[in-house]
Amino acid sequence: MNIEKAIQGAIKQDRKCQHFIYMKYAPMLMSVCRRYSISALSPGDILQESFVSIFKYLDRFDPNKGSIEGWMKTITIRTGIRLSKKYNRHSLDIDMVVNLPNLDADAIDKMSADELMLLVENLPEGYKQVFNLSVIDGYSHKEISEMLDMNESTSRSKLSRARGQLEKLIVNQRKKIRAI
Numbered sequence: 001m002n003i004e005k006a007i008q009g010a011i012k013q014d015r016k017c018q019h020f021i022y023m024k025y026a027p028m029l030m031s032v033c034r035r036y037s038i039s040a041l042s043p044g045d046i047l048q049e050s051f052v053s054i055f056k057y058l059d060r061f062d063p064n065k066g067s068i069e070g071w072m073k074t075i076t077i078r079t080g081i082r083l084s085k086k087y088n089r090h091s092l093d094i095d096m097v098v099n100l101p102n103l104d105a106d107a108i109d110k111m112s113a114d115e116l117m118l119l120v121e122n123l124p125e126g127y128k129q130v131f132n133l134s135v136i137d138g139y140s141h142k143e144i145s146e147m148l149d150m151n152e153s154t155s156r157s158k159l160s161r162a163r164g165q166l167e168k169l170i171v172n173q174r175k176k177i178r179a180i
Contacts (some may be wrong), residue, residue, distance in 0.1 A: 036080025127162035
């Protein structure tokens with residue numbers, strides 16, 4: 001089955017077509033969900049809610065405006081943000097001052113992508129969201145401020161603080177490895 005046929009079938013509520021789309025795109029979307037999950041909300045919850053929205057609004061997808069993958073990813077990111085706002089009970093201390101040591105030039109190069117993503121997951125929720133939206137997903141501070149309902153300057157500040165905390169986590173990780 002090709003994707004165009006599956007989309008048309010899924011719009012008509014054909015379960016086989018919906019299953020085909022789910023099986024084809026769920027692994028890619030799960031990696032997005034992992035970036036936006038919080039302790040009270042699993043990536044699976046975000047994925048499930050995302051697919052509910054994807055199938056509900058699939059008739060609005062316009063292939064002339066972009067790829068189905070990009071459209072689904074956008075829905076998944078927005079679902080993750082919406083759900084994390086709903087379930088997030090944490091507040092961030094924006095005025096927190098972090099003094100950070102400098103990284104070795106190749107500290108990040110020595111880490112695997114999985115190791116780096118584990119460190120990103122340890123960032124406070126608000127910092128992690130802004131970091132993911134900006135660095136991983138490529139959104140501008142204007143777009144982030146609209147999605148998260150904050151000022152652009154707050155978005156920039158959270159990104160700066162996220163990078164600082166990530167730098168600190170990387171330095172600590174490197175120290176642990178050297179001690180072994």
